Amino acid sequence: MNIERIRQPFIKKFPGDFSGNLIQRNTPKVLFATISPAGFDHPKLIAFNKTLSEEIGLGAFEEKDLDFLVGNRLPENIQTYATAYAGHQFGNWAGQLGDGRAILAGEIENDLGKKTELQWKGAGATPYSRHADGRAVLRSSVREYLMSEAMYHLGVPTTRALSLAFTGEDVIRDIMYNGNPQLEKGAVVIRTAESFLRFGHFELMSAQGEYKTLQELVDFTIENYFPEVTSSGIQRYKDFFENVCTRTANLAVEWFRVGFVHGVMNTDNMSILGLTIDYGPYSMMDEYDLNFTPNTTDLPGRRYAFGKQGQIAQWNLWQLANALHPLIKDEKFLEDTLNHFGTRFWKSHDTMLCAKFGFDELLKDDEDFFTNWQGLMQELQLDYTLFFNYLEKSTSTADVKDFFNRVSYSLLNDEKLKKLEDFLTTYNSRLSLNTVSREQSLAIMKKTNPKFTLRNYLLYECIEEISIGKTSMLEKLTDALENPYEERHPEFSAKRPNSYDDITGCSTLSCSS
Template sequence: MKYMHMNLVNTYAQLGATFSSNVVPQPLEQPRLVHRNQSLAEQLGYASFSDEDFVQFCNGKNLPKNSQSIAMVYAGHQFGSWVPRLGDGRAILVGEATKSDDTLYDLQIKGAGLTPYSRNGDGRAVLRSTIREYLCSEALHNLGIPTTRSLCMIDSETLVYREKTETGAAMIRVAESHVRFGTFEYFSYTKQYDALQALVDYVIQRHFPEWKNEENRVELLFTEAVKRTAELIAQWQSVGWCHGVMNTDNMSILGLTIDYGPFGFLDGFDAQHICNHSDWQGRYAFSRQPDIGYWNCTALAQALLPILPGGQESAQAILKTYPKFFAEKYSILLRAKFGFATADESDSTLIDQIFQQMQEEKTDYTIFFRSLCDDSVENLFVDREKFRRWYRIYQRRLNQEGRAEQDIRAGMLASNPKYILRNHLLQIAIDKAEVGEYSEIETLFTIMQKPFDEQPDYESYAELPPGWAGELEISCSS
């Protein structure tokens, strides 16, 4: 098999048994390829591998001789409550692909079977959740949002039991790191401070080697994590995307979107939207995501305190940068969506006014911004006279830019996607895939490669969602 020639290392495994456990993937029965991400395969140097090669690799068989399968241990705050030991319960890191620029990419099989951290689970992933993560990670990537990605996914005849009997599936998740806030929490709360320092040094050596000899390297890493987290969530807010389960074990130290579960893009605008049916308290509602990001950074600060040279004072100073990082990034993104290249003191009021009307009327978030530079935008509102009053003020503000209309419009179209991966589109693809028809997955994958383009052949995928879309319930098991 070609995979025997894959250039893999596993630097995380070299940290030792304190950080992970050796595991053996448990192959699925009668695996079959659902999709392969050819562009990512080309990036990693795997473009020439056959479909069967991908199936076997994703199924945990015929692994390269230089692979070393491990499950990573971590802890975390789940819905605000401390859970002392979690870990990869259904994911197995088989190695890190090396590239010519010395960047390492984790290759992790998700859905590969039991690990020491599976708790009462079966270590499996079901087809529907695998489809959701596979497609949405690619959708966010092409929106320019930092994220893990997926190399390929398979279906099988293995039965998995959730709310109903489903088929097991697996995917290969690719990321520069799978280290989480909860990884640091695990070693801190178990008072393994040498291991905590080793983890910090590992992350720095792998991702920020220029800091490795700095005395304040822990502060530097924490500052970077705060900045990346704030900016990531600003990007989520700008496209109307909800994560759904922002537990500290689902927060990447590199500021990547990770662990796709009950996520969702906004349809009708609702700042209080809760995309996770299991989140009955609304902890992770759309409008709360920025604050939860700060809460999670505070939890990371607490974990790092035992090895933070500057102690509590340093941690607090760094945490205070979070609102600034978020506000700066979000302001830039939001102004771009409205066509503003400059800042004006009236912008906040102007934007708040239209968001208030969108909230009242549940105006479709994505379609509104895509239509804002067209004459048809007022048709999205019930109270059109109210919108027209706002629009006249908005036009005067645009005129202050002193830029050509076509330049403003081009910038807005490049900042406001036409196509997003709405839950009802995913559900249609899932329903078809569950009876063995995978073509809709390919269609959605193709559309999401170019979310800002017009794509006339797929115009229907940019339309308002059907009425039944609002009845979909996405839970943590999704």
């Protein structure tokens, strides 16, 4: 890899702390603190994303590049750093936070002029680690590496992953926070994004009254990442906020489309660019449940449940609006923009559902159709991805029993069978209102509904294999996730086995996951 192409990102544009001190502390009135990766004596590469490396301008991997991938070797003239931000966590103001186990390696520009930031995750403590060690364990690193790439190939805005490596050291973690810490294998991921700026970066400057720096940060963000904003004065900041709202709404709709549950939608985990960021206690949907949360820390309130993600996106945008108010200075504009967010979001959401069902346009009665479908999905415990896969293959009531057995996690009985049969009849009636052919309808469904989603039990199996030095599962999952709209691996197109229902780190996850 040509790591000498990596250059210093926006560090010099904003106030920062150049002490390089590892002591965990507050760093008021600054946006970053310089820090170097910890360094590891016995790293070992697990996976490298060749395609991404070529795309961003790094080129092919060589053995000597492993030292860069784990932070042992840095490009010349680069000062690595961690950023400070604030945030609301589970609805409560948490004050200053920051990159606790992420260190920005720099920025690279490819031959087409596209810029990409690179960031180590798990390469050691920073001033924002809050007395933690800044390391990452294998399970969380595999989950981030694979799922961020899976989301990219599904067409969902996301950060991406360049590499995954063992650090050669063990890390102590209490996975369920229940007083049972254990040694686990350590790992480092390099993740990439156009920018890692979060809602929390803007919240921090506003909360500290650093309005000049806040304005400079917004101006920098617009100039580099929001070319659609061309206005000036206060209107410039209004247009910026509206665009952030649009990107955030579109992201949440995409999560609903593929059945992704983020699990911890704190404002510090919200990308200002509308990317999926911070893959922690997430899950792809197995049986459909609007109240499902994969995060044990989110119980019993289920604030970040699947069905609430649009609502929480709006709540988070309210907090961003408060942070940007010193620049926008127009309460009515902010209130009107956010009060209309729900209307726009649900129209986009229902339009997305139309595509999943193969409808060519949204009709007046479709809201009732979708509501009845949601009730059916939950009552019959139908698998979200498999339901639409089998809906593409057959809408006939003649094979409804086979349909049920393939997609339901509940036991078959005559009442349930009748409800599914009635739904398929209603669905066929609704399909008849299309103005396109059935072939065109199926084409809409096939490009909207993935054949493969990266379920937690598959990740669990993959992590178990990698931990003992095997990579066959990793290779198969990588092939499947890179082609999610094709049935490349039919063994993955099946319901979650019952044996995984109560496995820690599979069906139940914590913020440590």
